Amino acid sequence: YTFTEWNVGNFIRFDANPNYTLGQPKIGTLLIRFFGDDETYVNSLIAGEISIATFFDWSYAPRIEEAGITVQAIPSGYNEGWVFNTGENGHPALDDVNVRKAVALSFDKLAITEDLFYGATYPGSSFWEATPFANPDLEGYGYDPEMAAQLLDEAGWVDSNSDGTRDQDGVELVLRFVTNTRPIRAETIGPIVQQQLGEVGILVELVSYPSDQYFGGYAENGPIATGQYDIAEWSSAPGSFPDPDVRAFRCDEIPTPDNPSGSNWSFYCDQALTDLFIEQQQETDRDTRIALFHEIDQMIYDAAIWISIWFDADSWAVAANLSADVNGVSPFWDVQNWDISG
Structure with a gap:
């Protein structure tokens, strides 16, 4: 034309x-x-x-x-997801994978997709949802507040002072849920997160920023890039979709003063995971690359560092x-x- x-x-x-x-x-x-x-x-x-x-x-x-x-x-290529801050500025509870899993299990993602999207989409299980690179054996973290409470108990986060919020060694389990000011996140999702996590003894503080500030990089003192959050929500996609390559889960992408452009805003580092991401970049056989991504997907799922909230079609x-x-x-x-x- x-x-x-x-x-x-x-x-x-x-x-x-x-x-x-x-x-x-x-x-x-x-x-x-x-x-x-x-x-x-x-x-x-x-x-x-x-x-x-x-x-x-x-x-x-x-x-x-x-x-x-x-x-x-x-x-x-986009998927709405939660990122947990495992860095030094995040809540210490999030260093424990079982606490991260408990938080994921405390939020009713299916109800969100049914109520807000009329069942047109669904909570996914993979960063590469609905592509060959998604591990077909994974099931998303469902809504199970009883299991969440059990995991928190086992991790030592209990309400020792009967104030309604779990604590450990004098530290209260208070998490900052940080989003941009898009209404569906700041005005709709945020209060539901606050309510449902509160039901298992996690106090949630809601914080939102204009998008240009929210997505600002480390050098711009962006709140996510500098770790000023505990749970952050946004929609992500591989930068060259439909190619699946992503750098945001790699150790060498953690932002620092010497690496301000780093895109690993969860600050999570597993060298074995990084090595797999590097290996898939160099792989030219499609089937082998798919198998590598299935392994990558399993590791991300097991570590509960990124949680699908909905498949953002x-x-x-x-x-x-x-x-x-x-x-x-x-x-x-x-x-x-x-x-x-x-």
Whole structure:
């Protein structure tokens, strides 16, 4: 397609390129329209004014499907997850893997996906969810407050002073849950985390920052990069998705004054895990690389340093009269073969 018009605030127009190397596209003109709010966007889709839509709120999915329009959850590489701070600025309880597991088991992730996303997505088990690199034998950390309480008891975190918060050696189990100011995290998820972890004796302090500050690097004194948190939540993806390579779990990526660009904001170091990440980078056989990632995935899961909260797929809706194959890497990759009827 060739760019032919940009009507600022309304649409961008592309017309079929008759000289395209793979043949002339079947649809003569594409209009990419802009909408100021989801309600207008979805109403236009249902009314047949547009044929394909993406990035609408999942709460609209039932209405869209009732109109006979197919709703799809398309993998984007992103997964909403918790990162635990195992560094020197984190709570000492989080040095214990069983405490990290207990925290994960204290939060009802399935209820979140059912209530907020209408079951359109789900709590995952892998940083590489819904790809061949995800270990198929893993099951996500479910909601089991009784097991969480047992793990905390066994780890020596008990409420010795009857104030409602577990403690050990005079240290209260008070965790900072830190997010950006995006409403779904700061205003919806945060209070639920505070309530549910409180039910097992973990006091949660809620802290949020504007995104530019929240995601600031070590040199910018970003709160996550400098370890000013205990649990942090955001959506992550491999930097070169669909390639699975990630550096954020490696020892050599821990940020320091000498390594301010480091991306390992959990400050967790397992040299064996780092070695596997380096090995997969150098591996050219796909099946061998997949096997290495399954091993990596198992180690991350067992260490409970990153916990999937939900599989963060993109929302797409395709009208019944449109034949279009989309994906989360490059939605228009096959656009020359899209076709519309009626």
